[in-house]
Amino acid sequence: xxxxxxxxxxxxxxxxxxxxxxxxxxxxxxxxxxxxxxxxxxxxxxxxxxxxxxxxxxxxxxxxxxxxxxxxxxxxxxxxxxxxxxxxxxxxxxxxxxxxxxxxxxxxxxxxxxxxxxxxxxxxxxxxxxxxxxxxxxxxxxxxxxxxxxxxxxxxxxxxxxxxxxxxxxxxxxxxxxxxxx
Amino acid sequence: xxxxxxxxxxxxxxxxxxxxxxxxxxxxxxxxxxxxxxxxxxxxxxxxxxxxxxxxxxxxxxxxxxxxxxxxxxxxxxxxxxxxxxxxxxxxxxxxxxxxxxxxxxxxxxxxxxxxxxxxxxxxxxxxxxxxxxxxxxxxxxxxxxxxxxxxxxxxxxxxxxxxxxxxxxxxxxxxxxxxxx
Numbered sequence: 001x002x003x004x005x006x007x008x009x010x011x012x013x014x015x016x017x018x019x020x021x022x023x024x025x026x027x028x029x030x031x032x033x034x035x036x037x038x039x040x041x042x043x044x045x046x047x048x049x050x051x052x053x054x055x056x057x058x059x060x061x062x063x064x065x066x067x068x069x070x071x072x073x074x075x076x077x078x079x080x081x082x083x084x085x086x087x088x089x090x091x092x093x094x095x096x097x098x099x100x101x102x103x104x105x106x107x108x109x110x111x112x113x114x115x116x117x118x119x120x121x122x123x124x125x126x127x128x129x130x131x132x133x134x135x136x137x138x139x140x141x142x143x144x145x146x147x148x149x150x151x152x153x154x155x156x157x158x159x160x161x162x163x164x165x166x167x168x169x170x171x172x173x174x175x176x177x178x179x180x181x182x
Numbered sequence: 183x184x185x186x187x188x189x190x191x192x193x194x195x196x197x198x199x200x201x202x203x204x205x206x207x208x209x210x211x212x213x214x215x216x217x218x219x220x221x222x223x224x225x226x227x228x229x230x231x232x233x234x235x236x237x238x239x240x241x242x243x244x245x246x247x248x249x250x251x252x253x254x255x256x257x258x259x260x261x262x263x264x265x266x267x268x269x270x271x272x273x274x275x276x277x278x279x280x281x282x283x284x285x286x287x288x289x290x291x292x293x294x295x296x297x298x299x300x301x302x303x304x305x306x307x308x309x310x311x312x313x314x315x316x317x318x319x320x321x322x323x324x325x326x327x328x329x330x331x332x333x334x335x336x337x338x339x340x341x342x343x344x345x346x347x348x349x350x351x352x353x354x355x356x357x358x359x360x361x362x363x364x
Binding site: 133136140141143144145147148150151154156157160161164167168171172174175176178179180181 | 315318322323325326327329330332333336338339342343346349350353354356357358360361362363
């Protein structure tokens with residue numbers, strides 16, 4: 001995995017074949033296929049690590065917040081920050097994320113579902129505590145909040161949206177909290 | 183202009199030079215330079231027509247709405263619809279919009295300022311009529327609303343965001359109207 005990651009980092013994911021990878025690492029193609037069904041299976045492991053890193057950062061920031069309102073702010077901040085960090089850290093490796101989203105790898109759906117589940121959890125807490133309004137169906141609010149944050153997380157959009165990210169981290173949670181007011 | 187538009191439509195804007203254009207149209211390069219300083223100057227005229235079309239659609243939909251709340255809904259709907267129509271109508275010509283945004287042609291800034299001015303006008307009306315809250319600084323609300331709509335209008339983002347557009351047209355104005363409630 002380390003050798004494959006390094007190879008993708010240097011030559012990009014899309015242009016590399018399993019044969020390229022095998023000869024670069026010094027194993028036979030057959031040996032690699034013993035462990036991975038396809039190049040995508042290797043890409044999925046690398047991508048899953050990044051996704052886990054982002055989700056861990058979000059979970060940590062949400063756990064540290066004391067109110068549901070603060071959780072909304074912290075979640076937006078950590079999610080945008082972690083996504084930008086991943087993009088800036090290694091643009092060639094980021095190509096894997098682009099392919100993952102374009103081809104709808106299962107982990108992309110799983111990631112989105114996890115983000116929505118965390119949003120739903122925060123909203124339920126805020127509705128229970130009286131911080132948030134309860135009239136709008138929970139699903140609708142979750143979907144709307146997800147739409148607002150997606151352009152700063154989705155790898156197809158984020159690279160074109162970096163100029164707005166700093167302003168977004170401040171203005172969007174404020175707008176969302178106004179929309180959630182009882 | 184018609185011949186240049188047709189040429190860009192067939193061969194794309196980026197790959198065409200003024201020489202290509204001149205020989206395709208049957209004029210000399212010098213003749214074209216009599217009217218246009220550069221290829222960009224030709225692109226700007228084509229782009230300005232599209233921008234005018236979008237702004238006219240927005241203006242019309244806002245004028246037809248009876249309340250500030252309805253104006254917000256109509257503005258979002260017409261702006262997203264007009265942007266998608268432009269993208270779907272001719273993807274090769276849409277390349278000009280991509281270049282315009284990437285290189286920050288003056289008309290891009292003018293377009294953004296016009297959208298913000300229309301938003302400010304609607305917000306002022308709604309604040310006056312009591313439909314909208316008045317605590318948040320007007321500039322902050324305008325910037326936040328612009329951030330929410332931008333991913334469905336900005337030519338760098340919209341093509342990657344088409345799947346969300348239909349949901350966005352409904353959910354985002356509703357979220358925004360909740361955020362504007364007094």
